[in-house]
Amino acid sequence: MPFIASLGTYLPCWGAPRHRVPGSDEDAVTLAVEAGRAALYDAGPVERVVVVSRDLPLVGSSNAAVLLAGLGLDPELEVIERLGGAPATLDALSSARSRTLIIGVDLDPAGAAAVLVSDHGLQIRIAARVARSLPVRTRNAIGTVHDYGDPRLLHERGLVASLAAAWLDTPAAVAGVGDKQAADLCRSIPPSLPALGASASLFALAAMVDWGTTGLLVGVEQAGLSGITVVGGHAAVHRREPAARDLPPSDLVPGSEIPISLAAYERAFEAKVRWEAGKHSGSEELDFPPRYRVGEDGSLSTEYTLVPLPRTGTVYTECTVAVPVPGLPTPYTLVIVELDDVGVRALAKVTGTDPGTVAIGDRGRMVLRRVAVRSGVPDYGYAFDPQDPT
Missing domain, CATH: 3.40.47.10 (Thiolase/Chalcone synthase)
Structure with missing residues (x-):
């Protein structure tokens, strides 16, 4: 049983x-x-x-x-x-x-x-x-x-x-x-x-x-x-189970969608969907998104390990976009989030609240969301949910 x-x-x-x-x-x-x-x-x-x-x-x-x-x-x-x-x-x-x-x-x-x-x-x-x-x-x-x-x-x-x-x-x-x-x-x-x-x-x-x-x-x-x-x-x-509220009003302007590159999708998948940063040997710094590094001697370091990132953080700065973007509901809010205890800042769209209601210093958590559907393929990444991170 x-x-x-x-x-x-x-x-x-x-x-x-x-x-x-x-x-x-x-x-x-x-x-x-x-x-x-x-x-x-x-x-x-x-x-x-x-x-x-x-x-x-x-x-x-x-x-x-x-x-x-x-x-x-x-x-x-x-x-x-x-x-x-x-x-x-x-x-x-x-x-x-x-x-x-x-x-x-x-x-x-x-x-x-x-x-x-x-x-x-x-x-x-x-x-x-x-x-x-x-x-x-x-x-x-x-x-x-x-x-x-x-x-x-x-x-x-x-x-x-x-x-x-x-x-x-x-x-x-x-x-x-x-x-x-x-x-x-x-x-x-x-x-x-x-x-x-x-x-x-x-x-x-x-x-x-x-x-x-x-x-x-x-x-x-x-x-x-x-x-x-x-x-x-x-x-x-x-x-x-947050309290229910009405969907905020938004405009969806028709237009040509951005086509997907499955090669780029595959390269970025692990870091983007698993929420991981790159860490090069001999360095304590984390890179998000992961990338190659040029050393002080001019050598190129292409080997890094993926390290899980914290899923909580604080809004470092924010911006609400009202200019219509084809295929994307507007307005929407973007934030740069200072992730807890790792010295990494990440750009993310805000989810779970009305546009323009997030302020610098707000706490929240990073949550998996469908950021787009391109060429029929759902593309996932992380958004900032400003609700109580606990």
Whole structure:
């Protein structure tokens, strides 16, 4: 039976309290990294990662390299990208081995949650798994969605019939449906969840831990169902859930996009996405971005090692850009951040707040964001989030 050592949750700051939306620089990968890093805060080692979603940006390629880099994990770790909703996340959890990080991600409503499986902590066990077909809502290979539009059929022949087939006790929480449906099915008032897809099961589990609730947790999607029983124990819950606010007004001027150079993308990837500086032999100074150095004797040093940079810092100077840039929402704010304790300053775009609201001396953290989409390729880097760096 799996145990859970810690859980992490993340909600974008944009949208309504009950319906968050991703920012223009966020996608499923950046949300997954936020939740995963929250779950790994002061936690143990990781040997594999499972990410469950229906919204991953790269379908014909892998998202593993960016995910591992953003999480600060070894690039040789196994990453499983699993297509599915709330039941798929519980399936992954119930069959996971120790030291597995499981992340569920959704974009509508937006949110992500993660758990680190361990050999101690909160104990769970598998309760049920029902695979039935009732494809009320479908999406084909090119993204076209068809909705049959019969919520009564979905409720009675999907959810209720699957619960009956599973021979389950009355749940303590149900993920994958709205609050009213969940309340009608549960033994008491269940937690209100910010998502309906893959992350919903883990948000429900985090709420059960916070409330000290044990019992049955069920994840449903159309007619599919999975359930786990929360037996008891302790797990740490780390939440990154800022207050919701409206997206700031912005202008997007059409124009020719900047084409991507995949050769340059590959050269810069490790330092840019893993947030690392170059350190040359015999020198304590760090270079960001990493670069060659010319010695005092005129020799060229091309060998350096990559060193992780701090992810917290202070605004050294700032500038808000109001001139429209083709393909980029404006206005936006740029800052130079003095990173903590390393003598490195980094230029970054500000995220998570309205343009023009950051001041010199503000503290914050560096967070992985999608800085652009060029030639269909999402390009990732780091932005400055001026919220409390703790």
